[in-house]
Amino acid sequence: MNCHRVQNLLSAYLDQELSSEERRLVRNHIFHCPVCSESYEELNTLKNYLGNLEPPTPEPQSILNFSLMFPESMDPHYHTLFWGKRLLLTGSCIFLFLVTSFSLFPVTAPTGVARQQAEATPFVRRPTRSQIVQEQKHNLLAGSTVKKEDKEKEEVEIKPWWEDSLRLPVVPVSHR
Amino acid sequence: MLQTGLLSLARSTPDTFQEFEKLVKTHEKAFYHFAYRLTGNHDDALDLTQEGLLKAYRAFDRFKAGTAFDRWVYQIIYRLFIDQYRKKRRRPFVSSLDETPPYLDQEKQMEVPDHSRLPEDFALRHELGETIQQALLRLPEDFRAAVVLCDVQGFSYEEISNILQCSLGTVRSRIHRGRRLLREYLKPYLGGERRTNL
Numbered sequence: 001m002n003c004h005r006v007q008n009l010l011s012a013y014l015d016q017e018l019s020s021e022e023r024r025l026v027r028n029h030i031f032h033c034p035v036c037s038e039s040y041e042e043l044n045t046l047k048n049y050l051g052n053l054e055p056p057t058p059e060p061q062s063i064l065n066f067s068l069m070f071p072e073s074m075d076p077h078y079h080t081l082f083w084g085k086r087l088l089l090t091g092s093c094i095f096l097f098l099v100t101s102f103s104l105f106p107v108t109a110p111t112g113v114a115r116q117q118a119e120a121t122p123f124v125r126r127p128t129r130s131q132i133v134q135e136q137k138h139n140l141l142a143g144s145t146v147k148k149e150d151k152e153k154e155e156v157e158i159k160p161w162w163e164d165s166l167r168l169p170v171v172p173v174s175h176r
Numbered sequence: 177m178l179q180t181g182l183l184s185l186a187r188s189t190p191d192t193f194q195e196f197e198k199l200v201k202t203h204e205k206a207f208y209h210f211a212y213r214l215t216g217n218h219d220d221a222l223d224l225t226q227e228g229l230l231k232a233y234r235a236f237d238r239f240k241a242g243t244a245f246d247r248w249v250y251q252i253i254y255r256l257f258i259d260q261y262r263k264k265r266r267r268p269f270v271s272s273l274d275e276t277p278p279y280l281d282q283e284k285q286m287e288v289p290d291h292s293r294l295p296e297d298f299a300l301r302h303e304l305g306e307t308i309q310q311a312l313l314r315l316p317e318d319f320r321a322a323v324v325l326c327d328v329q330g331f332s333y334e335e336i337s338n339i340l341q342c343s344l345g346t347v348r349s350r351i352h353r354g355r356r357l358l359r360e361y362l363k364p365y366l367g368g369e370r371r372t373n374l
């Protein structure tokens with residue numbers, strides 16, 4: 001092996017990246033050639049310098065500072081809590097809205113959709129339009145006296161919306 | 177960039193985040209060291225490391241489990257460095273081997289401190305470290321990365337070819353040429369009688 005070839009292989013020799021045969025040849029050459037030997041020593045010192053370079057000081061406190069970049073993401077329950085809270089908040093808002101609107105404006109007279117629904121329910125038989133006209137005529141004829149039956153009807157209608165639902169049969173909940 | 181980071185964070189599960197954080201914690205100092213040797217200053221090194229890690233986190237679903245995490249991140253950092261930091265290089269580098277840097281002659285005449293007489297080991301190390309860093313910065317980026325990965329990070333040629341995405345022959349050549357340049361730059365510090373044992 002000549003000097004030129006050895007010089008080109010010195011770095012790889014230093015890094016132990018040569019085949020065993022190349023390594024042996026380079027080793028033999030360095031042993032006999034002062035020029036290549038000096039090159040080898042210099043490169044070896046250089047490699048040692050680089051290998052012993054100290055980590056840069058001062059070191060940053062935290063390199064991957066996700067806690068600073070995204071503080072909420074550091075909470076392990078962040079993702080579940082985040083969406084859970086949102087759902088809960090939305091749900092309770094809707095519930096509150098429904099409760100207040102129904103208690104502030106109780107359904108006093110079955111009008112529109114409410115009336116149709118009332119008519120559809122088999123429990124309370126509503127008088128038909130012609131029956132009402134008939135009754136009104138009858139009332140007019142009989143003076144301002146209101147029938148006892150009508151009074152009851154009125155009372156039923158004034159009752160708040162939840163009264164009926166409270167009367168609904170309760171489905172027994174089975175506990176295991 | 178921060179927004180896309182947030183988006184991907186919202187999409188990912190906390191498990192992914194914790195897994196990533198755990199992997200990073202074991203290597204982050206080495207990543208930073210690598211970035212520092214490439215850029216030569218703290219600000220750029222921190223930027224480069226953090227950007228690289230954020231990029232790695234966003235692509236974490238593409239990281240193949242079982243492969244070397246650190247090499248994967250080194251690769252990302254290196255590419256970022258080549259893409260971004262090359263552009264804002266402050267001074268042109270001397271890429272030709274034959275061309276002598278204009279300030280080399282001055283450096284040769286520079287006073288070389290007699291290390292044996294210096295009592296403060298830290299100061300000595302620090303000074304020598306600075307000199308070596310300055311020499312590293314004079315290398316072409318490709319050579320610098322290869323030499324740092326080999327000598328500072330301690331990777332094998334095969335691992336380096338993996339990180340730099342080039343052939344083994346290219347790795348060997350870059351390290352060889354990089355070292356030869358460094359030997360020129362640091363000649364006064366490599367002489368036999370002046371050699372220090374670090």
Ligand SMILES: [Zn+2]
Binds near residue numbers: 034035
């Ligand atoms: Zn020789």
